[in-house]
Amino acid sequence: MIGIADIEAAADRIGEYVVRTPTVPSPGLSALLGAEVTTKLELLQRTGSFKARGATAKLLSLSEADRAAGVVAVSGGNHGIGLAVMAGALGLKATVVMPRSAPARAVDIATAAGASVQLTDDMDGAFKLVQELEADGLTLVHPFDDPVVVAAQGTVGKEFAEDAGELTDVLVSIGGGGLIAGVAAALHALRPGVRVWGVETEGAQAMSEALTAGGPVPVRLSSIVSTLSAPAASQLTYEHAAALVHEVLVVPDREAVRGVLDLAEHAKVWAEPAAGCLLPAARQVIERVGDEARIGLVLCGGNVSTADVVRWAGEFGLPT
Template identity: 85%
Template sequence: MIEIADIEAAAERIAGHVVRTPTVPSPGLSALLGAPVTAKLELLQRTGSFKVRGAAAKLLALSEAERAAGVVAVSGGNHGIALAVTAAALDVKATVVMPRSAPVRAVEIAQAAGASVRVTDDMDGAFALTAELRRDGLTLVHPFDDPEVVAGQGTVGLEFAEDAGELTDVLVSIGGGGLIAGVAAALRARRPGVRVWGVETQGAQAMSEALKAGGP
């Protein structure tokens, strides 16, 4: 779906809009696991998560007409915050659709950044409202199912490959799959001998269930 050239282009595009976060040894994890561990500190990223990379990559790839019309995203938290903050910086009108279960703080941050936040009863309602808004001309900024977003998230892997020392295994969290898709693509090109592992939260293991079932 994406190549290393797409990730490199995304890195160039989003430079100045995101932080090159530190890559540091983790004495605590190293002691716990009995092996040297290096961590990429995306919690120090603008808005507190890697999501701003994909949001910036997508917004900066839009045409003038698309940016003028505005964008919309469905989010349970971090993606909506990232889109709201990045859209404000780029003077793009953003609408974030969140289910009622989203953290109140996430709603407040997105609103404070200038986004129009629409709250629905559940995630099904959020997707239905988003589809309606797209028909009105807004461009969807999907949290993971978009090549531009995946390339943006892949810049985490690009930086990690450049900044980390010797690596044998890299562990990446999986939600929707955008982060691990981008990171794996970057590492496959830059550190082809490294094994990439996906890690899911128990109770939210959609990716491993899909792999087991042979499909979504």
């Protein structure tokens, strides 16, 4: 299990490379949800999401031989961007494998950063190709199944705990579980009374299915939210979620897209559906615990185009 000492060490390691993102109360979201809301704006992080933290920590931890071999990562978008940009900043050669469903913006940014980007038909194929590339000698930087990466993602929770006012419940999106594992570990140590809730979208339910099964299991992916679409949780992230997460909530893709529009209108931030899904989940939490709740939202990323959001809104019949 990742401890606060691991997270503090990661914070020291990556501090000069990443942004301490703002933690701010949101009057607009508080009015919308009927409870006090504080946001951690990780969408303002370097590379547009929290993924820069874990990628940087892992790259800095590599031996000279592993660096020289070149690094490889599988990604639904944000991890690939984070790895490509940070590898470029550190002078390392990077390969990023993404499914064709990944946002075009992610492909463009990773390519512009100097990475070799390879596309596969789906996320399962992306993970398989990365295994082959790792076997050929490239150094894997896993998006979530790595204690170095999880500890670095935990710096989000450390900062939130240090910078926020009173919180009763914190909501964190889940793909493979690296972010929630790290954030939950940090909050468990620094804000032990706070409940941590995970949020997934329908068709990207790796952690909720793992919790039901008693361990990681393969899942069928169908969500439009590629940045949450992990084919399975890892044993590492599952164990943290099982021990430290109050519950994992699952929301429809439509509600995640509506959350993007609500965040733009009421919080004045541009987020991706992986963050937008927190709003419908927050409504569920408030219904359960009451409007005296003080809600924290980790807005994990903002790497989505206006064209994508308008297209999804049209498909789901949402006004824009």
